[in-house]
Amino acid sequence: MPELPEVEVCRQALDEFFAGREVVAVEISDIWAAQLGKAGIDFGRRAPLKAGADGSQGLVGRTVERVGRKGKFYWFELAPPSSPCESTISVVEGHLRMTGGWWLKPAGADWPQDERFANGFPDNYCHARILLDDGSEAVYRDVRRFGTLKLHTEEQHSQRLAVWGLDPLGTTWRFKRFLQAVSGSRRELKSLLLDQSRVAGLGNIYVSEICHLARIDPRRRSDTLGEDEWRRIFDATAPLLRESARVGGTRLTTLDDLTYIHEPQLHLDNFEVRLRVYRRDGERCMRRGCSGEIERAVQQNRSTFLCPMCQS
Template sequence: MPELPEVETIVRDLAHLLPGAKIKGVEVVRPDLIEDDTPEGFARKIRGKKIRSVVRRAKNIVMDLGGERLLVNLGMTGRLLVARAGDDEPTHLGVRIGLDRGRELRYHDVRRFGRLWTVTEAQWQAWDGQLGVEPLSDAFSADWLVQAAGRSKVAIKVWLMDQARVVGVGNIYASEALFRARVDPRRPANSLTPDELARVRDGVQAVLREAIDHRGTTFLDYRDARGEEGAFAARLKVYDREGQPCPGCKGHVERIVQGGRSTFFCPSCQH
């Protein structure tokens, strides 16, 4: 599933391409991708609107249409690409949004776990308020982390992945951040010292920024808005490296399961 760096990469691409574009037409090929609306209702709400801006909130792409927002969550295999009308069609096209100047915004999704939906301004405020802190914002400070994590006995890796606490940090980057912080992913969040939590904050921010600089991590499905793979997989230190030498010591990377997800870490470096 695309995490913060992948969605941020797509948003930055779209932010150069879409603001000012007018939505001329909407074709919903896969109605199950539309959340809480009919294909006709969805099309009616966005047709004729102008895209004012494209931003990211958590793992979602958010387009301001002026009084209403179009949100896209990529699920596990979703792709959102800008193409020219008449370009070759993607195999699993789900939604086609016709734009002015002969362009199209195409959403396609092999497994169709993604979704598109619209919200009013009031709905946006309510939805936004339910989400956690953005990890690249000033709000994600060491002091905040000490206060928030200090109230929880949940393992720190699972805690970081809770979108009601911190948004956008998924399985890959939680493992990588804790390796950089030299913190055991199994430790209860409230057992970490302020110095350790400061290292966790620094590790999270450093790995997310580096992954954005390399346009995300591609294993199978992720592509950016230009249809290209991310390059960060080659820079992963522990994720998906079970049994391989630790890059920080002479030990080996181990894999455990936490919350139904694989966690990769070095028991020698992380304690």
């Protein structure tokens, strides 16, 4: 599942691809439209409609200004229509969940033809197709279909931003703010760091990595950590996420994980090889001077990886 760096890589690609372009057509698969509809999301019904005179209808005719991100959510910001009203959609908010990903085809390019797509591309896992005014095309593909796209007004978007916690790559990432965000909890450290309303963007992989970098056992109760220990966690977090995003994020070995971004021009590295503890149980700890062996523990039914020698 993509975490902050992977979503940031996706955001950058989407921003470069969509910014300044007008949406010419939107197609949504029936199966995904129905599934979203059941969850109370009207994207499948509304998005393919033309932007109406009151600006309140669909996406067709709207121009994307930029693509933003907070935590694991990303969103397309739309330029205001000629006659905005109270119900005007200004944002399309997305979450990739388990297997969501975007495939981007510049005008004149071809979709991939390889063993992953025996029946051609787009295939049955592609659920949204967006045509842009320069002839380029974006396809949203999601094998397990847990991902979402939603249409929001400015007000709805502001309410969403307020729900999500501090983003470690955002402008409000300061130690004081971080301390406030993590205070007042007796939960295990890992569970606290996964709480998206406190710190937005961390998941199973990076929490293990951050706790190892900070030399703290993720099973510790949060209210037992001293300020120096929180400082070590704070200091480890942003550089780790920034470096991972810089090289293209962590992509694990299944093909599905490779589909969240398709940008043949970029020769992306994979942060997986730089992970220090995640899925390295049984291996020697990479910390200089430590002779520990990485262990796998289970917290809330999910794997945690740590070195019992240097994390306490």
